[in-house]
Amino acid sequence: xxxxxxxxxxxxxxxxxxxxxxxxxxxxxxxxxxxxxxxxxxxxxxxxxxxxxxxxxxxxxxxxxxxxxxxxxxxxxxxxxxxxxxxxxxxxxxxxxxxxxxxxxxxxxxxxxxxxxxxxxxxxxxxxxxxxxxxxxxxxxxxxxxxxxxxxxxxxxxxxxxxxxxxxxxxxxxxxxxxxxxxxxxxxxxxxxxxxxxxxxxxxxxxxxxxxxxxxxxxxxxxxxxxxxxxxxxxxxxxxxxxxxxxxxxxxxxxxxxxxxxxxxxxxxxxxxxxxxxxxxxxxxxxxxxxxxxxxxxxxxxx
Ligand SMILES: [Zn+2]
Numbered sequence: 001x002x003x004x005x006x007x008x009x010x011x012x013x014x015x016x017x018x019x020x021x022x023x024x025x026x027x028x029x030x031x032x033x034x035x036x037x038x039x040x041x042x043x044x045x046x047x048x049x050x051x052x053x054x055x056x057x058x059x060x061x062x063x064x065x066x067x068x069x070x071x072x073x074x075x076x077x078x079x080x081x082x083x084x085x086x087x088x089x090x091x092x093x094x095x096x097x098x099x100x101x102x103x104x105x106x107x108x109x110x111x112x113x114x115x116x117x118x119x120x121x122x123x124x125x126x127x128x129x130x131x132x133x134x135x136x137x138x139x140x141x142x143x144x145x146x147x148x149x150x151x152x153x154x155x156x157x158x159x160x161x162x163x164x165x166x167x168x169x170x171x172x173x174x175x176x177x178x179x180x181x182x183x184x185x186x187x188x189x190x191x192x193x194x195x196x197x198x199x200x201x202x203x204x205x206x207x208x209x210x211x212x213x214x215x216x217x218x219x220x221x222x223x224x225x226x227x228x229x230x231x232x233x234x235x236x237x238x239x240x241x242x243x244x245x246x247x248x249x250x251x252x253x254x255x256x257x258x259x260x261x262x263x264x265x266x267x268x269x270x271x272x273x274x275x276x277x278x279x280x281x282x283x284x285x286x287x288x289x290x291x292x293x294x295x296x297x298x299x300x301x302x303x
Contacts, residue, residue: 001225003147003218011250015273018284026292028283030299032263037231039118040224042248043127043134046239046268050289051110053101053131063100067093070181076101080202087197088182094200095174095183101131102151103168103175110290111137117293117300118236124224128240128247130202143224145217147247153201155209156191164201164211165189229259237266239289256281267292 018025033039049055056075064073073079076097084090111133125134125144130151134144153164167189174183189198201209210218235252242249256264256278264282266272267289274284285292 001229002222003145006222006225006251006255007246008251008254011245011253011275014276016276017273017286018282022285022287025283025285026295026299028280029265029285029292029296032234032265032283033117033121033236033296033300035232036121036234036263038122038124038224038228038233040228040233040235041114041118041123041125041127042235042237042240042252043125043129044238044240044248045129045243046241046271047110047127047289048108048129048131048133048239050239050269051108051133053105053108053133064096066181067096086182087188088185091174091188092178092181092183095171095178098151098167098171098200099175103171105131105133105136107136107138108133110293113293113297114238115139117297122227122231124221126221126248128244142220145221147203147214147218148244149200149202149208151200151202154189154198155201155207156194157197157199157207158194159207159209160191160194160196162209162211164209164213165198225255228262231261233259233262235262235264237264237268238293239268240266241268241271253278 055077060075061068067073067079071082073082079093080097082093084093115138119138123143125139127134127144127146128148130146130149132150132152135141152166152168154167155164170189174187177184177187191198235255237248237252240248252264253275256262262281264274264278266274266282266284268286269288270286272284272286274282
């Protein structure tokens, strides 16, 4: 199955919130993982939020006071869509965003705990998160498909050529040089091919650049999926809500309907509903993901 075929998943449409108790659900998840020959992790924004990369509230107001005062921004998610008046202003914001979410952050405990759970398994990670946490936490770089991009790369605004550029050093410099939310004009990146503006390598329109590394990861994902069809596989979904359900959530449900050898563990703070038709093959744990992962790790790593 290719990534495109995977994406054609449709929801089963018979969601239920499974009844607890919580401890019994954790036990089910632990059993599924112990029996699994392969684990496909599907991770969304809720995982990074639970790990500490919260885009609103105190973490936002502590890090972005000058942006709040100047633009009236309310959180990091909506700030990314702000109609900045100039390139200096746009990169002024993004350099701060990238710095606090990608550069200044080490591997977070929740990601490291997750790695402890699956490191002995045959695993693969499909994630919509751009914060690079899977790479930092020890996961094999050849087993990660960050399909929506990564804060560590920039690209031509109009995708005139299929290449992305490491931005970490540039962002550090911008972060230091910023004044009144603006970076110096001389630091504004320019496309080396067409001379036009550049942008973050984040999927937000048809110009998102899928470079060689992206295609390699996509191919790796496809091969892993193919093998999963023959093995006892757990689809381990963490923090995938209804913001972009077509990338992980719905495709996972379709895989579950097609393949009886698969099990689904869905961890979510408040959207862990699962299709009733999957019965005991699915466990949806509606709770703080950090707590659930901790409890699963305790059971799964206990031998
Ligand atoms: Zn260009």
